[in-house]
Amino acid sequence: MISNRIESTPCVLVTSQYGYSANMERIMKSQAFADNQRNSFLFSRKTMEINPRHPIIIELNKRIANDADDESTKDLALLM
Numbered sequence: 001m002i003s004n005r006i007e008s009t010p011c012v013l014v015t016s017q018y019g020y021s022a023n024m025e026r027i028m029k030s031q032a033f034a035d036n037q038r039n040s041f042l043f044s045r046k047t048m049e050i051n052p053r054h055p056i057i058i059e060l061n062k063r064i065a066n067d068a069d070d071e072s073t074k075d076l077a078l079l080m
Helices: 022-029 036-042 055-066 071-079
Strands: 011-015 046-050
Touching (some): 055 071
Antiparallel strands (some): 011 046
16 A cells, blocks of 8 residues: 555555554464464454655666566565
């Protein structure tokens, strides 16, 4: 999702306002008797928000426009 609220970072991963926070999900997964099948409905959906004005995103967009099959471009996108 393209974001208008991010200013200094190229992208962020956010959770919805409902369900567990990312920290609470980590705690629940690390429990000794955790049942991932039963608790999976409580885990929140994550959304990746992209800052289209950040220099890294602008450079990534240029690289994709030039050569979409470039391995270094794919690695950069996966790193994001």
